[in-house]
Amino acid sequence: MRALSKTQADIWHWFDRRRSNLPRHHQQGEYQLAKLTKTSVFKTQYPKAETPLDKTTRIVRKMAEEEAEQRQAKNDRLRNARLEREANTPRKRSR
Structure with a gap:
């Protein structure tokens, strides 16, 4: 696995933190790019019921x-x- 540049790490930092199923060492600094699919990126947001x-x-x-x-x-x-x-x-x- 190749290391990400600082800019790439900053961009994907917010996304990786949300992936709690990663091992602890991945959450603390070794970043992995998330696999994006059409269904994971463009989800319809439904308004919450009152x-x-x-x-x-x-x-x-x-x-x-x-x-x-x-x-x-x-x-x-x-x-x-x-x-x-x-x-x-x-x-x-x-x-």
Whole structure:
């Protein structure tokens, strides 16, 4: 077996670490190129199904975001009303 150059070793380092069925001495520095086939490289990724916990989390986050938007709109409305009231109120003269 011929040794890989440093660049080749760096490129295949991530792939070899995933191959846990290699003997220990292969995992610690002596790299082997993996055998790639059409079925091992181009696997279809299926989306994971939403679990009940994920569904609950999504709904609660949506509710919290909606409440925060409503609270921000109310604060903006009240702030604008206060600023308008202060602008239209004549100031008292200080002596």
